Amino acid sequence: xxxxxxxxxxxxxxxxxxxxxxxxxxxxxxxxxxxxxxxxxxxxxxxxxxxxxxxxxxxxxxxxxxxxxxxxxxxxxxxxxxxxxxxxxxxxxxxxxxxxxxxxxxxxxxxxxxxxxxxxxxxxxxxxxxxxxxxxxxxx
Numbered sequence: 055x056x057x058x059x060x061x062x063x064x065x066x067x068x069x070x071x072x073x074x075x076x077x078x079x080x081x082x083x084x085x086x087x088x089x090x091x092x093x094x095x096x097x098x099x100x101x102x103x104x105x106x107x108x109x110x111x112x113x114x115x116x117x118x119x120x121x122x123x124x125x126x127x128x129x130x131x132x133x134x135x136x137x138x139x140x141x142x143x144x145x146x147x148x149x150x151x152x153x154x155x156x157x158x159x160x161x162x163x164x165x166x167x168x169x170x171x172x173x174x175x176x177x178x179x180x181x182x183x184x185x186x187x188x189x190x191x192x193x194x
Contacts, residue, residue, distance in 0.1 A: 062115065066092045066099025073099060077115045081130040081148050083108055085123040095148050118165040120144065120154035128165060 063074045084091045085105040092099045117125045140159035144152045
């Protein structure tokens with residue numbers, strides 16, 4: 055017999071009101087001191103939560119950690135571009151641009167490869183990794 059899980063949702067506060075948030079609709083999560091900010095299209099919500107706990111909890115719904123203080127939803131990535139030294143610039147479908155840290159390179163690459171292989175995971179748009187063209191070395 056399979057267990058039925060209640061739907062997962064997060065609670066965010068905006069204008070002194072609490073809102074239930076569907077993690078699939080969140081573009082990215084940013085840490086803000088002892089709080090986190092959930093960023094959805096035009097709104098952001100705040101919650102007393104740790105980025106470390108959210109990393110483990112939201113990984114199962116398609117979030118990857120790209121920086122010490124950033125989690126991004128792979129569904130919200132329009133494209134990723136390498137910017138050198140193992141770092142990436144992520145442009146989201148909401149036109150936000152996020153930069154990754156080099157220590158997260160391997161996790162990012164494996165998550166993007168997995169997202170491309172699983173069409174159901176990237177619901178909004180297919181994720182593409184765009185490599186910067188290599189420049190020819192300067193002649194002396």
